[in-house]
Amino acid sequence: MRSTTATFFLSLFGLILLLTSCGQKREPINIGGNTWLGYQPYYLAKEEFGCSACPTHDSYVGGQAFRINMMPATTSTLRLFGTGELDGALLTLDEAIGFQSRTQIPICVAQILSYSDGAxxxxxxxxxxxxxxxxxxxxxxxxxxxxxxxxxxxxxxxxxxxxxxxxxxxxxxxxxxxxxxxxxxxxxxxxxxxxxxxxxxxxxxxxMPGEILDVLVVRQDIARRHEDSLIWLGSSFWYHGLSMMKEREESLKFIAARTGADLSDLQTALSGIHFPSWREAQAFAEQDYARILGVLNHYLLSYQHLTVPGNIPLCENIIYADPAPAISFYD
Structure with a gap:
Protein backbone atom coordinates (compact mmCIF):
# COMPACT_ATOMS: atom_id res chain seq x y z
CA MET A 1 0.00 0.00 0.00
CA ARG A 2 2.77 2.41 0.93
CA SER A 3 4.56 1.52 -2.31
CA THR A 4 1.39 2.12 -4.34
CA THR A 5 0.78 5.46 -2.62
CA ALA A 6 4.39 6.55 -3.20
CA THR A 7 4.15 5.57 -6.85
CA PHE A 8 0.92 7.56 -7.21
CA PHE A 9 2.40 10.73 -5.72
CA LEU A 10 5.60 10.42 -7.75
CA SER A 11 3.54 10.07 -10.92
CA LEU A 12 1.39 13.04 -9.93
CA PHE A 13 4.50 15.15 -9.21
CA GLY A 14 5.97 14.22 -12.59
CA LEU A 15 2.75 15.19 -14.33
CA ILE A 16 2.70 18.57 -12.55
CA LEU A 17 6.31 19.24 -13.62
CA LEU A 18 5.48 18.30 -17.21
CA LEU A 19 2.42 20.53 -17.34
CA THR A 20 4.35 23.39 -15.74
CA SER A 21 7.23 23.11 -18.19
CA CYS A 22 4.83 22.86 -21.14
CA GLY A 23 3.06 25.98 -19.94
CA GLN A 24 6.22 28.06 -19.62
CA LYS A 25 6.45 30.73 -22.30
CA ARG A 26 9.59 32.19 -23.84
CA GLU A 27 10.53 35.81 -23.49
CA PRO A 28 10.45 37.71 -26.81
CA ILE A 29 13.67 38.06 -28.78
CA ASN A 30 14.83 41.68 -28.43
CA ILE A 31 16.58 43.02 -31.55
CA GLY A 32 17.94 46.51 -32.23
CA GLY A 33 19.68 48.42 -35.01
CA ASN A 34 20.32 51.98 -36.15
CA THR A 35 18.40 53.96 -38.78
CA TRP A 36 20.39 52.66 -41.79
CA LEU A 37 18.31 51.97 -44.91
CA GLY A 38 19.57 48.40 -45.06
CA TYR A 39 17.76 47.57 -41.80
CA GLN A 40 14.46 49.26 -42.64
CA PRO A 41 12.64 46.16 -43.97
CA TYR A 42 12.44 44.92 -40.38
CA TYR A 43 11.09 48.22 -39.10
CA LEU A 44 8.51 48.45 -41.89
CA ALA A 45 7.18 44.93 -41.35
CA LYS A 46 7.08 45.50 -37.60
CA GLU A 47 5.09 48.73 -37.93
CA GLU A 48 2.49 47.21 -40.23
CA PHE A 49 2.11 43.71 -38.84
CA GLY A 50 3.88 43.10 -35.54
CA CYS A 51 3.96 39.35 -34.97
CA SER A 52 0.31 38.41 -35.29
CA ALA A 53 1.20 36.14 -38.21
CA CYS A 54 4.29 34.60 -36.57
CA PRO A 55 3.67 30.85 -36.30
CA THR A 56 5.44 30.61 -32.93
CA HIS A 57 3.76 33.58 -31.23
CA ASP A 58 1.64 31.45 -28.91
CA SER A 59 4.77 30.15 -27.19
CA TYR A 60 5.89 33.66 -26.17
CA VAL A 61 4.98 35.97 -23.34
CA GLY A 62 2.40 38.48 -24.60
CA GLY A 63 2.00 36.61 -27.90
CA GLN A 64 5.00 38.41 -29.43
CA ALA A 65 7.97 36.34 -30.60
CA PHE A 66 10.22 39.38 -30.98
CA ARG A 67 10.62 43.08 -30.42
CA ILE A 68 12.45 45.14 -33.04
CA ASN A 69 13.82 48.51 -31.94
CA MET A 70 15.17 51.28 -34.15
CA MET A 71 18.00 52.86 -32.16
CA PRO A 72 19.32 56.41 -32.64
CA ALA A 73 22.90 55.23 -33.28
CA THR A 74 25.11 52.17 -33.53
CA THR A 75 26.72 53.05 -30.20
CA SER A 76 23.35 52.55 -28.49
CA THR A 77 22.86 49.20 -30.22
CA LEU A 78 26.32 47.96 -29.19
CA ARG A 79 25.93 49.13 -25.60
CA LEU A 80 22.57 47.39 -25.11
CA PHE A 81 23.77 44.27 -26.91
CA GLY A 82 26.75 44.17 -24.59
CA THR A 83 24.66 44.45 -21.43
CA GLY A 84 22.24 41.75 -22.59
CA GLU A 85 19.28 44.10 -22.99
CA LEU A 86 19.32 43.22 -26.68
CA ASP A 87 19.47 39.57 -27.77
CA GLY A 88 20.38 40.44 -31.34
CA ALA A 89 21.82 43.38 -33.25
CA LEU A 90 21.64 44.68 -36.82
CA LEU A 91 25.24 45.63 -37.63
CA THR A 92 27.84 45.76 -40.35
CA LEU A 93 30.13 42.75 -40.07
CA ASP A 94 33.12 44.92 -39.12
CA GLU A 95 31.07 46.40 -36.24
CA ALA A 96 30.13 42.90 -35.12
CA ILE A 97 33.78 41.81 -35.28
CA GLY A 98 34.84 44.79 -33.17
CA PHE A 99 32.11 44.03 -30.62
CA GLN A 100 33.03 40.36 -30.32
CA SER A 101 36.75 41.11 -30.13
CA ARG A 102 36.26 43.59 -27.27
CA THR A 103 33.66 41.68 -25.26
CA GLN A 104 34.44 38.03 -26.12
CA ILE A 105 30.67 37.39 -25.96
CA PRO A 106 29.80 34.31 -28.07
CA ILE A 107 27.64 35.51 -30.97
CA CYS A 108 26.82 34.13 -34.40
CA VAL A 109 25.45 35.45 -37.70
CA ALA A 110 21.77 34.54 -37.96
CA GLN A 111 21.08 36.38 -41.21
CA ILE A 112 22.95 38.01 -44.08
CA LEU A 113 20.85 41.07 -44.81
CA SER A 114 22.57 43.01 -47.60
CA TYR A 115 25.87 44.28 -48.89
CA SER A 116 27.07 47.51 -50.41
CA ASP A 117 27.15 47.42 -54.22
CA GLY A 118 28.40 50.89 -55.11
CA ALA A 119 26.94 52.76 -52.15
CA MET A 208 35.13 44.46 -53.27
CA PRO A 209 31.78 42.65 -53.46
CA GLY A 210 30.33 41.48 -50.17
CA GLU A 211 32.99 43.06 -47.96
CA ILE A 212 30.73 45.81 -46.58
CA LEU A 213 28.15 43.44 -45.21
CA ASP A 214 25.02 44.01 -43.10
CA VAL A 215 24.12 41.14 -40.78
CA LEU A 216 21.85 40.13 -37.92
CA VAL A 217 23.98 38.75 -35.10
CA VAL A 218 22.55 37.10 -32.00
CA ARG A 219 23.96 35.59 -28.84
CA GLN A 220 24.62 31.91 -29.42
CA ASP A 221 22.35 30.80 -26.56
CA ILE A 222 19.52 32.84 -28.13
CA ALA A 223 20.13 31.14 -31.49
CA ARG A 224 19.74 27.73 -29.84
CA ARG A 225 16.59 28.61 -27.90
CA HIS A 226 14.79 30.52 -30.68
CA GLU A 227 15.89 28.74 -33.84
CA ASP A 228 12.33 28.35 -35.18
CA SER A 229 11.40 32.01 -34.70
CA LEU A 230 14.68 33.32 -36.13
CA ILE A 231 14.21 31.27 -39.30
CA TRP A 232 10.72 32.72 -39.75
CA LEU A 233 11.94 36.22 -38.89
CA GLY A 234 14.75 36.14 -41.46
CA SER A 235 12.65 34.69 -44.25
CA SER A 236 8.91 35.40 -44.23
CA PHE A 237 8.98 38.57 -42.13
CA TRP A 238 12.15 40.17 -43.56
CA TYR A 239 11.29 39.59 -47.20
CA HIS A 240 7.81 41.00 -46.78
CA GLY A 241 9.32 44.17 -45.33
CA LEU A 242 11.83 44.26 -48.18
CA SER A 243 9.03 44.04 -50.75
CA MET A 244 7.26 46.90 -49.00
CA MET A 245 10.39 49.06 -49.17
CA LYS A 246 11.10 48.36 -52.83
CA GLU A 247 7.59 48.39 -54.24
CA ARG A 248 5.65 50.96 -52.21
CA GLU A 249 6.57 54.61 -52.50
CA GLU A 250 4.72 55.33 -49.26
CA SER A 251 7.16 53.04 -47.45
CA LEU A 252 10.12 55.20 -48.47
CA LYS A 253 8.14 58.28 -47.45
CA PHE A 254 7.53 56.62 -44.08
CA ILE A 255 11.28 55.93 -43.71
CA ALA A 256 12.13 59.51 -44.71
CA ALA A 257 9.71 60.89 -42.12
CA ARG A 258 11.11 58.69 -39.35
CA THR A 259 14.80 59.22 -40.11
CA GLY A 260 14.76 62.82 -41.35
CA ALA A 261 16.41 61.74 -44.62
CA ASP A 262 15.56 63.20 -48.01
CA LEU A 263 13.36 60.93 -50.13
CA SER A 264 15.60 61.24 -53.21
CA ASP A 265 18.65 60.38 -51.08
CA LEU A 266 16.95 57.20 -49.88
CA GLN A 267 16.13 56.18 -53.44
CA THR A 268 19.73 56.79 -54.49
CA ALA A 269 21.13 54.84 -51.56
CA LEU A 270 18.78 51.93 -52.25
CA SER A 271 20.22 51.57 -55.75
CA GLY A 272 23.68 50.93 -54.27
CA ILE A 273 22.63 48.14 -51.88
CA HIS A 274 22.19 44.50 -52.87
CA PHE A 275 19.63 42.46 -50.91
CA PRO A 276 20.23 38.75 -51.59
CA SER A 277 17.44 36.19 -51.73
CA TRP A 278 17.34 33.50 -49.00
CA ARG A 279 19.07 30.97 -51.28
CA GLU A 280 21.58 33.52 -52.54
CA ALA A 281 22.43 34.42 -48.94
CA GLN A 282 22.98 30.73 -48.18
CA ALA A 283 25.37 30.40 -51.12
CA PHE A 284 27.18 33.56 -50.02
CA ALA A 285 27.50 32.17 -46.49
CA GLU A 286 28.95 28.90 -47.76
CA GLN A 287 31.29 30.29 -50.39
CA ASP A 288 32.35 33.77 -49.22
CA TYR A 289 31.65 34.37 -45.53
CA ALA A 290 34.82 32.82 -44.08
CA ARG A 291 37.01 34.69 -46.57
CA ILE A 292 35.39 38.05 -45.86
CA LEU A 293 35.58 37.50 -42.10
CA GLY A 294 39.32 36.87 -42.58
CA VAL A 295 39.78 39.95 -44.78
CA LEU A 296 38.04 42.20 -42.25
CA ASN A 297 39.98 40.78 -39.31
CA HIS A 298 43.24 41.27 -41.22
CA TYR A 299 42.62 44.94 -41.97
CA LEU A 300 41.15 45.77 -38.57
CA LEU A 301 44.15 44.19 -36.84
CA SER A 302 46.65 45.80 -39.23
CA TYR A 303 45.24 49.27 -38.56
CA GLN A 304 44.98 48.63 -34.81
CA HIS A 305 41.19 48.75 -34.62
CA LEU A 306 41.42 45.33 -32.93
CA THR A 307 43.86 43.70 -30.54
CA VAL A 308 42.53 40.16 -31.06
CA PRO A 309 40.57 38.77 -34.03
CA GLY A 310 36.79 38.66 -33.85
CA ASN A 311 35.41 35.12 -33.85
CA ILE A 312 31.88 35.07 -35.31
CA PRO A 313 30.65 31.75 -36.70
CA LEU A 314 27.46 31.36 -38.68
CA CYS A 315 24.33 30.18 -36.83
CA GLU A 316 24.33 27.24 -39.21
CA ASN A 317 20.99 25.71 -38.18
CA ILE A 318 19.36 29.04 -39.04
CA ILE A 319 21.42 30.19 -42.03
CA TYR A 320 21.18 26.85 -43.86
CA ALA A 321 17.56 26.06 -42.96
CA ASP A 322 14.78 25.96 -45.52
CA PRO A 323 12.92 29.28 -45.53
CA ALA A 324 9.66 29.45 -43.64
CA PRO A 325 6.62 29.38 -45.94
CA ALA A 326 5.19 32.71 -46.94
CA ILE A 327 2.37 33.80 -44.66
CA SER A 328 -0.54 36.05 -45.49
CA PHE A 329 -0.26 39.00 -43.14
CA TYR A 330 -3.85 39.94 -43.83
CA ASP A 331 -5.53 36.79 -42.43
Whole structure:
Protein backbone atom coordinates (compact mmCIF):
# COMPACT_ATOMS: atom_id res chain seq x y z
CA MET A 1 0.00 0.00 0.00
CA ARG A 2 2.77 2.41 0.93
CA SER A 3 4.56 1.52 -2.31
CA THR A 4 1.39 2.12 -4.34
CA THR A 5 0.78 5.46 -2.62
CA ALA A 6 4.39 6.55 -3.20
CA THR A 7 4.15 5.57 -6.85
CA PHE A 8 0.92 7.56 -7.21
CA PHE A 9 2.40 10.73 -5.72
CA LEU A 10 5.60 10.42 -7.75
CA SER A 11 3.54 10.07 -10.92
CA LEU A 12 1.39 13.04 -9.93
CA PHE A 13 4.50 15.15 -9.21
CA GLY A 14 5.97 14.22 -12.59
CA LEU A 15 2.75 15.19 -14.33
CA ILE A 16 2.70 18.57 -12.55
CA LEU A 17 6.31 19.24 -13.62
CA LEU A 18 5.48 18.30 -17.21
CA LEU A 19 2.42 20.53 -17.34
CA THR A 20 4.35 23.39 -15.74
CA SER A 21 7.23 23.11 -18.19
CA CYS A 22 4.83 22.86 -21.14
CA GLY A 23 3.06 25.98 -19.94
CA GLN A 24 6.22 28.06 -19.62
CA LYS A 25 6.45 30.73 -22.30
CA ARG A 26 9.59 32.19 -23.84
CA GLU A 27 10.53 35.81 -23.49
CA PRO A 28 10.45 37.71 -26.81
CA ILE A 29 13.67 38.06 -28.78
CA ASN A 30 14.83 41.68 -28.43
CA ILE A 31 16.58 43.02 -31.55
CA GLY A 32 17.94 46.51 -32.23
CA GLY A 33 19.68 48.42 -35.01
CA ASN A 34 20.32 51.98 -36.15
CA THR A 35 18.40 53.96 -38.78
CA TRP A 36 20.39 52.66 -41.79
CA LEU A 37 18.31 51.97 -44.91
CA GLY A 38 19.57 48.40 -45.06
CA TYR A 39 17.76 47.57 -41.80
CA GLN A 40 14.46 49.26 -42.64
CA PRO A 41 12.64 46.16 -43.97
CA TYR A 42 12.44 44.92 -40.38
CA TYR A 43 11.09 48.22 -39.10
CA LEU A 44 8.51 48.45 -41.89
CA ALA A 45 7.18 44.93 -41.35
CA LYS A 46 7.08 45.50 -37.60
CA GLU A 47 5.09 48.73 -37.93
CA GLU A 48 2.49 47.21 -40.23
CA PHE A 49 2.11 43.71 -38.84
CA GLY A 50 3.88 43.10 -35.54
CA CYS A 51 3.96 39.35 -34.97
CA SER A 52 0.31 38.41 -35.29
CA ALA A 53 1.20 36.14 -38.21
CA CYS A 54 4.29 34.60 -36.57
CA PRO A 55 3.67 30.85 -36.30
CA THR A 56 5.44 30.61 -32.93
CA HIS A 57 3.76 33.58 -31.23
CA ASP A 58 1.64 31.45 -28.91
CA SER A 59 4.77 30.15 -27.19
CA TYR A 60 5.89 33.66 -26.17
CA VAL A 61 4.98 35.97 -23.34
CA GLY A 62 2.40 38.48 -24.60
CA GLY A 63 2.00 36.61 -27.90
CA GLN A 64 5.00 38.41 -29.43
CA ALA A 65 7.97 36.34 -30.60
CA PHE A 66 10.22 39.38 -30.98
CA ARG A 67 10.62 43.08 -30.42
CA ILE A 68 12.45 45.14 -33.04
CA ASN A 69 13.82 48.51 -31.94
CA MET A 70 15.17 51.28 -34.15
CA MET A 71 18.00 52.86 -32.16
CA PRO A 72 19.32 56.41 -32.64
CA ALA A 73 22.90 55.23 -33.28
CA THR A 74 25.11 52.17 -33.53
CA THR A 75 26.72 53.05 -30.20
CA SER A 76 23.35 52.55 -28.49
CA THR A 77 22.86 49.20 -30.22
CA LEU A 78 26.32 47.96 -29.19
CA ARG A 79 25.93 49.13 -25.60
CA LEU A 80 22.57 47.39 -25.11
CA PHE A 81 23.77 44.27 -26.91
CA GLY A 82 26.75 44.17 -24.59
CA THR A 83 24.66 44.45 -21.43
CA GLY A 84 22.24 41.75 -22.59
CA GLU A 85 19.28 44.10 -22.99
CA LEU A 86 19.32 43.22 -26.68
CA ASP A 87 19.47 39.57 -27.77
CA GLY A 88 20.38 40.44 -31.34
CA ALA A 89 21.82 43.38 -33.25
CA LEU A 90 21.64 44.68 -36.82
CA LEU A 91 25.24 45.63 -37.63
CA THR A 92 27.84 45.76 -40.35
CA LEU A 93 30.13 42.75 -40.07
CA ASP A 94 33.12 44.92 -39.12
CA GLU A 95 31.07 46.40 -36.24
CA ALA A 96 30.13 42.90 -35.12
CA ILE A 97 33.78 41.81 -35.28
CA GLY A 98 34.84 44.79 -33.17
CA PHE A 99 32.11 44.03 -30.62
CA GLN A 100 33.03 40.36 -30.32
CA SER A 101 36.75 41.11 -30.13
CA ARG A 102 36.26 43.59 -27.27
CA THR A 103 33.66 41.68 -25.26
CA GLN A 104 34.44 38.03 -26.12
CA ILE A 105 30.67 37.39 -25.96
CA PRO A 106 29.80 34.31 -28.07
CA ILE A 107 27.64 35.51 -30.97
CA CYS A 108 26.82 34.13 -34.40
CA VAL A 109 25.45 35.45 -37.70
CA ALA A 110 21.77 34.54 -37.96
CA GLN A 111 21.08 36.38 -41.21
CA ILE A 112 22.95 38.01 -44.08
CA LEU A 113 20.85 41.07 -44.81
CA SER A 114 22.57 43.01 -47.60
CA TYR A 115 25.87 44.28 -48.89
CA SER A 116 27.07 47.51 -50.41
CA ASP A 117 27.15 47.42 -54.22
CA GLY A 118 28.40 50.89 -55.11
CA ALA A 119 26.94 52.76 -52.15
CA UNK A 120 30.47 53.27 -50.74
CA UNK A 121 33.19 54.87 -52.82
CA UNK A 122 36.45 56.81 -53.03
CA UNK A 123 36.21 59.95 -55.16
CA UNK A 124 38.39 62.79 -56.45
CA UNK A 125 37.98 65.73 -58.81
CA UNK A 126 39.14 65.37 -62.46
CA UNK A 127 42.40 67.29 -61.88
CA UNK A 128 43.55 64.92 -59.13
CA UNK A 129 47.17 63.76 -59.49
CA UNK A 130 48.24 60.93 -57.14
CA UNK A 131 51.93 61.67 -57.78
CA UNK A 132 51.63 65.05 -56.04
CA UNK A 133 51.07 65.30 -52.24
CA UNK A 134 47.40 64.83 -51.43
CA UNK A 135 45.00 64.58 -48.51
CA UNK A 136 42.48 61.76 -48.07
CA UNK A 137 39.39 62.64 -46.03
CA UNK A 138 37.43 59.90 -44.28
CA UNK A 139 35.14 59.32 -41.33
CA UNK A 140 36.53 58.30 -37.94
CA UNK A 141 35.32 54.72 -37.76
CA UNK A 142 36.60 51.20 -38.26
CA UNK A 143 34.56 50.91 -41.47
CA UNK A 144 35.94 54.21 -42.78
CA UNK A 145 39.46 53.00 -42.03
CA UNK A 146 38.79 49.67 -43.73
CA UNK A 147 37.43 51.28 -46.91
CA UNK A 148 40.41 53.64 -47.01
CA UNK A 149 42.90 50.80 -46.57
CA UNK A 150 41.27 48.69 -49.28
CA UNK A 151 41.29 51.65 -51.65
CA UNK A 152 44.92 52.56 -50.97
CA UNK A 153 45.91 48.98 -51.70
CA UNK A 154 43.77 48.60 -54.84
CA UNK A 155 44.82 51.98 -56.28
CA UNK A 156 48.49 51.27 -55.50
CA UNK A 157 48.90 54.35 -53.34
CA UNK A 158 50.93 52.74 -50.56
CA UNK A 159 54.10 54.63 -51.59
CA UNK A 160 52.31 57.79 -52.70
CA UNK A 161 52.72 61.14 -50.84
CA UNK A 162 49.43 61.35 -48.96
CA UNK A 163 48.12 62.09 -45.48
CA UNK A 164 44.75 61.22 -43.96
CA UNK A 165 42.36 63.63 -42.29
CA UNK A 166 39.18 62.94 -40.34
CA UNK A 167 36.16 64.60 -41.95
CA UNK A 168 32.61 64.19 -40.67
CA UNK A 169 30.41 62.49 -43.31
CA UNK A 170 28.04 65.49 -43.54
CA UNK A 171 31.05 67.58 -44.62
CA UNK A 172 32.41 65.17 -47.23
CA UNK A 173 30.89 66.98 -50.23
CA UNK A 174 32.05 70.45 -49.21
CA UNK A 175 35.50 69.19 -48.17
CA UNK A 176 36.21 67.74 -51.61
CA UNK A 177 34.66 70.56 -53.64
CA UNK A 178 36.47 73.25 -51.63
CA UNK A 179 39.85 71.55 -51.92
CA UNK A 180 40.15 70.96 -48.18
CA UNK A 181 40.86 67.35 -49.16
CA UNK A 182 41.86 65.94 -52.54
CA UNK A 183 40.24 62.54 -52.09
CA UNK A 184 37.21 61.55 -50.02
CA UNK A 185 36.12 58.14 -48.77
CA UNK A 186 32.34 58.35 -48.44
CA UNK A 187 28.97 56.71 -49.05
CA UNK A 188 25.52 57.45 -50.44
CA UNK A 189 23.92 59.92 -50.77
CA UNK A 190 27.23 61.83 -50.77
CA UNK A 191 28.65 59.70 -53.61
CA UNK A 192 25.86 60.73 -56.00
CA UNK A 193 25.97 64.37 -54.89
CA UNK A 194 29.69 64.50 -55.71
CA UNK A 195 29.32 62.72 -59.04
CA UNK A 196 26.66 65.29 -59.98
CA UNK A 197 29.25 68.00 -59.28
CA UNK A 198 31.85 66.37 -61.52
CA UNK A 199 33.78 64.11 -59.12
CA UNK A 200 35.21 60.80 -60.36
CA UNK A 201 34.70 57.46 -58.65
CA UNK A 202 38.17 55.93 -58.28
CA UNK A 203 37.17 52.85 -56.28
CA UNK A 204 33.87 51.58 -54.90
CA UNK A 205 32.30 48.70 -53.02
CA UNK A 206 31.54 47.12 -56.41
CA UNK A 207 35.30 46.45 -56.54
CA MET A 208 35.13 44.46 -53.27
CA PRO A 209 31.78 42.65 -53.46
CA GLY A 210 30.33 41.48 -50.17
CA GLU A 211 32.99 43.06 -47.96
CA ILE A 212 30.73 45.81 -46.58
CA LEU A 213 28.15 43.44 -45.21
CA ASP A 214 25.02 44.01 -43.10
CA VAL A 215 24.12 41.14 -40.78
CA LEU A 216 21.85 40.13 -37.92
CA VAL A 217 23.98 38.75 -35.10
CA VAL A 218 22.55 37.10 -32.00
CA ARG A 219 23.96 35.59 -28.84
CA GLN A 220 24.62 31.91 -29.42
CA ASP A 221 22.35 30.80 -26.56
CA ILE A 222 19.52 32.84 -28.13
CA ALA A 223 20.13 31.14 -31.49
CA ARG A 224 19.74 27.73 -29.84
CA ARG A 225 16.59 28.61 -27.90
CA HIS A 226 14.79 30.52 -30.68
CA GLU A 227 15.89 28.74 -33.84
CA ASP A 228 12.33 28.35 -35.18
CA SER A 229 11.40 32.01 -34.70
CA LEU A 230 14.68 33.32 -36.13
CA ILE A 231 14.21 31.27 -39.30
CA TRP A 232 10.72 32.72 -39.75
CA LEU A 233 11.94 36.22 -38.89
CA GLY A 234 14.75 36.14 -41.46
CA SER A 235 12.65 34.69 -44.25
CA SER A 236 8.91 35.40 -44.23
CA PHE A 237 8.98 38.57 -42.13
CA TRP A 238 12.15 40.17 -43.56
CA TYR A 239 11.29 39.59 -47.20
CA HIS A 240 7.81 41.00 -46.78
CA GLY A 241 9.32 44.17 -45.33
CA LEU A 242 11.83 44.26 -48.18
CA SER A 243 9.03 44.04 -50.75
CA MET A 244 7.26 46.90 -49.00
CA MET A 245 10.39 49.06 -49.17
CA LYS A 246 11.10 48.36 -52.83
CA GLU A 247 7.59 48.39 -54.24
CA ARG A 248 5.65 50.96 -52.21
CA GLU A 249 6.57 54.61 -52.50
CA GLU A 250 4.72 55.33 -49.26
CA SER A 251 7.16 53.04 -47.45
CA LEU A 252 10.12 55.20 -48.47
CA LYS A 253 8.14 58.28 -47.45
CA PHE A 254 7.53 56.62 -44.08
CA ILE A 255 11.28 55.93 -43.71
CA ALA A 256 12.13 59.51 -44.71
CA ALA A 257 9.71 60.89 -42.12
CA ARG A 258 11.11 58.69 -39.35
CA THR A 259 14.80 59.22 -40.11
CA GLY A 260 14.76 62.82 -41.35
CA ALA A 261 16.41 61.74 -44.62
CA ASP A 262 15.56 63.20 -48.01
CA LEU A 263 13.36 60.93 -50.13
CA SER A 264 15.60 61.24 -53.21
CA ASP A 265 18.65 60.38 -51.08
CA LEU A 266 16.95 57.20 -49.88
CA GLN A 267 16.13 56.18 -53.44
CA THR A 268 19.73 56.79 -54.49
CA ALA A 269 21.13 54.84 -51.56
CA LEU A 270 18.78 51.93 -52.25
CA SER A 271 20.22 51.57 -55.75
CA GLY A 272 23.68 50.93 -54.27
CA ILE A 273 22.63 48.14 -51.88
CA HIS A 274 22.19 44.50 -52.87
CA PHE A 275 19.63 42.46 -50.91
CA PRO A 276 20.23 38.75 -51.59
CA SER A 277 17.44 36.19 -51.73
CA TRP A 278 17.34 33.50 -49.00
CA ARG A 279 19.07 30.97 -51.28
CA GLU A 280 21.58 33.52 -52.54
CA ALA A 281 22.43 34.42 -48.94
CA GLN A 282 22.98 30.73 -48.18
CA ALA A 283 25.37 30.40 -51.12
CA PHE A 284 27.18 33.56 -50.02
CA ALA A 285 27.50 32.17 -46.49
CA GLU A 286 28.95 28.90 -47.76
CA GLN A 287 31.29 30.29 -50.39
CA ASP A 288 32.35 33.77 -49.22
CA TYR A 289 31.65 34.37 -45.53
CA ALA A 290 34.82 32.82 -44.08
CA ARG A 291 37.01 34.69 -46.57
CA ILE A 292 35.39 38.05 -45.86
CA LEU A 293 35.58 37.50 -42.10
CA GLY A 294 39.32 36.87 -42.58
CA VAL A 295 39.78 39.95 -44.78
CA LEU A 296 38.04 42.20 -42.25
CA ASN A 297 39.98 40.78 -39.31
CA HIS A 298 43.24 41.27 -41.22
CA TYR A 299 42.62 44.94 -41.97
CA LEU A 300 41.15 45.77 -38.57
CA LEU A 301 44.15 44.19 -36.84
CA SER A 302 46.65 45.80 -39.23
CA TYR A 303 45.24 49.27 -38.56
CA GLN A 304 44.98 48.63 -34.81
CA HIS A 305 41.19 48.75 -34.62
CA LEU A 306 41.42 45.33 -32.93
CA THR A 307 43.86 43.70 -30.54
CA VAL A 308 42.53 40.16 -31.06
CA PRO A 309 40.57 38.77 -34.03
CA GLY A 310 36.79 38.66 -33.85
CA ASN A 311 35.41 35.12 -33.85
CA ILE A 312 31.88 35.07 -35.31
CA PRO A 313 30.65 31.75 -36.70
CA LEU A 314 27.46 31.36 -38.68
CA CYS A 315 24.33 30.18 -36.83
CA GLU A 316 24.33 27.24 -39.21
CA ASN A 317 20.99 25.71 -38.18
CA ILE A 318 19.36 29.04 -39.04
CA ILE A 319 21.42 30.19 -42.03
CA TYR A 320 21.18 26.85 -43.86
CA ALA A 321 17.56 26.06 -42.96
CA ASP A 322 14.78 25.96 -45.52
CA PRO A 323 12.92 29.28 -45.53
CA ALA A 324 9.66 29.45 -43.64
CA PRO A 325 6.62 29.38 -45.94
CA ALA A 326 5.19 32.71 -46.94
CA ILE A 327 2.37 33.80 -44.66
CA SER A 328 -0.54 36.05 -45.49
CA PHE A 329 -0.26 39.00 -43.14
CA TYR A 330 -3.85 39.94 -43.83
CA ASP A 331 -5.53 36.79 -42.43
Missing amino acids: DAILAMPDFDPDRPFVIGNEQSALGGFKTARGIEALKWIDKPFEQRVVHPASHVDALLSGEVNVVVTYEPYVSKLVERGAMVLFSSRD
